[in-house]
Amino acid sequence: xxxxxxxxxxxxxxxxxxxxxxxxxxxxxxxxxxxxxxxxxxxxxxxxxxxxxxxxxxxxxxxxxxxxxxxxxxxxxxxxxxxxxxxxxxxxxxxxxxxxxxxxxxxxxxxxxxxxxxxxxxxxx
Amino acid sequence: xxxxxxxxxxxxxxxxxxxxxxxxxxxxxxxxxxxxxxxxxxxxxxxxxxxxxxxxxxxxxxxxxxxxxxxxxxxxxxxxxxxxxxxxxxxxxxxxxxxxxxxxxxxxxxxxxxxxxxxxxxxxxxxxxxxxxxxxxxxxxxxxxxxxxxxxxxxxxxxxxxxxxxxxxxxxxxxxxxxxxxxxxxxxxxxxxxxxxxxxxxxxxxxxxxxxxxxxxxxxxxxxxxxxxxxxxxxxxxxxxxxxxxxxxxxxxxxxxxxxxxxxxxxxxxxxxxxxxxxxxxxxxxxxxxxxxxxxxxxxxxxxxxxxxxxxxxxxxxxxxxxxxxxxxxxxxxxxxxxxxxxxxxxxxxxxxxxxxxxxxxxxxx
Numbered sequence: 001x002x003x004x005x006x007x008x009x010x011x012x013x014x015x016x017x018x019x020x021x022x023x024x025x026x027x028x029x030x031x032x033x034x035x036x037x038x039x040x041x042x043x044x045x046x047x048x049x050x051x052x053x054x055x056x057x058x059x060x061x062x063x064x065x066x067x068x069x070x071x072x073x074x075x076x077x078x079x080x081x082x083x084x085x086x087x088x089x090x091x092x093x094x095x096x097x098x099x100x101x102x103x104x105x106x107x108x109x110x111x112x113x114x115x116x117x118x119x120x121x122x123x124x125x
Numbered sequence: 126x127x128x129x130x131x132x133x134x135x136x137x138x139x140x141x142x143x144x145x146x147x148x149x150x151x152x153x154x155x156x157x158x159x160x161x162x163x164x165x166x167x168x169x170x171x172x173x174x175x176x177x178x179x180x181x182x183x184x185x186x187x188x189x190x191x192x193x194x195x196x197x198x199x200x201x202x203x204x205x206x207x208x209x210x211x212x213x214x215x216x217x218x219x220x221x222x223x224x225x226x227x228x229x230x231x232x233x234x235x236x237x238x239x240x241x242x243x244x245x246x247x248x249x250x251x252x253x254x255x256x257x258x259x260x261x262x263x264x265x266x267x268x269x270x271x272x273x274x275x276x277x278x279x280x281x282x283x284x285x286x287x288x289x290x291x292x293x294x295x296x297x298x299x300x301x302x303x304x305x306x307x308x309x310x311x312x313x314x315x316x317x318x319x320x321x322x323x324x325x326x327x328x329x330x331x332x333x334x335x336x337x338x339x340x341x342x343x344x345x346x347x348x349x350x351x352x353x354x355x356x357x358x359x360x361x362x363x364x365x366x367x368x369x370x371x372x373x374x375x376x377x378x379x380x381x382x383x384x385x386x387x388x389x390x391x392x393x394x395x396x397x398x399x400x401x402x403x404x405x406x407x408x409x410x411x412x413x414x415x416x417x418x419x420x421x422x423x424x425x426x427x428x429x430x431x432x433x434x435x436x437x438x439x440x441x442x443x444x445x446x447x448x449x450x451x452x453x454x455x456x457x458x459x460x461x462x463x464x465x466x467x468x469x470x471x472x473x474x475x476x477x478x479x480x481x482x483x484x485x486x487x488x489x490x491x
Contacts, residue, residue: 037163039445040422062162
């Protein structure tokens, strides 16, 4: 399973890429492979404020709907509209074109709560 | 894998070896998918797929009075069954509620095979045993047999590759005993996918050998091992009901739109009086099929159904149809709102999405 070294992770299988005072968020290769066949993505509303671990998006596979959580406290400043037409991007490029949203973070220190690649790898075994 | 004890089929190790994702289902650990539900679904629609159905129960009812007695326990008419023939039928309680839906085969003159849902096997057995007269014998043979369903338009070619070019496929809904590499297997021309197909039952010890032989011989035909995920999308596209979701002890076959499998001209069977009443008074709710009108989130069980803002029912099965690429489902809705073509709304996470009540089946082979 692909777990890029330069990203941060949550226990709930989101990946986080820091981009200055913002973070880009998607779901991990492991998560997409468990879900398989993503058929619908409910994106968060722009400008929505969210607390860490708050459900703000939904990824639906053929079988089930799964909540996607804000990894840290922040405001939604970008959503990946491409997923509306092609939700399968999450399966094909989970760390690339399959990103889900960008948060402007309130406090960069919050990122310290997240897992590094080694810790996430250990979690998924 | 789970805190509570779960049963495994004789093919469980094969599923794990081939990388299947395993989930608990009806007291069993079963493969939900190997690589992709959509890919497995398409394999069955376009080529052929194989499913492990070893979890399903097999009950044998025998004795000179077996047929006559079973006809008082099941809704369809057993007298219509010739030797080696099967029919879809229901086991009802006195109030008409569905204990199980099953297929009964006449395998000998006075001997019947009942293939029942995994999760209901023990309950079915207990119910039948409680009502059984002393001159009818009832056995639960579920632990002795494994089974697979081989489904898809290329099943006939694969059947001949397995059993020989000169061996005939059984006719639709018929079952025959055939030899396979020294083992005896029973092959029935039945299925749960809307495609041509067979269901094959064999001794537990022959399960791995048969499974691997089918996959090997099926390779040139594009066979894929398939899980419960694809089984569910395939059956829902053709509106076959799933026990525990679309059928339950609170529902009867008339409400479920399956009156075709109930013979009310039979003088006596358990649940008959209740069904006659339902027929006379009309059922307050009916199981309908629907399709979402636009791309959007797929419907799921327990989502609420509305018409012009009024709540009229609840979804029992729902998914994204891999063949139609739309959300589809079945729902019990109150009787005045069941017209084909009626526009309804499905409430998904607080938002209403338009859908249309459609004729069953939702998917038809072009």
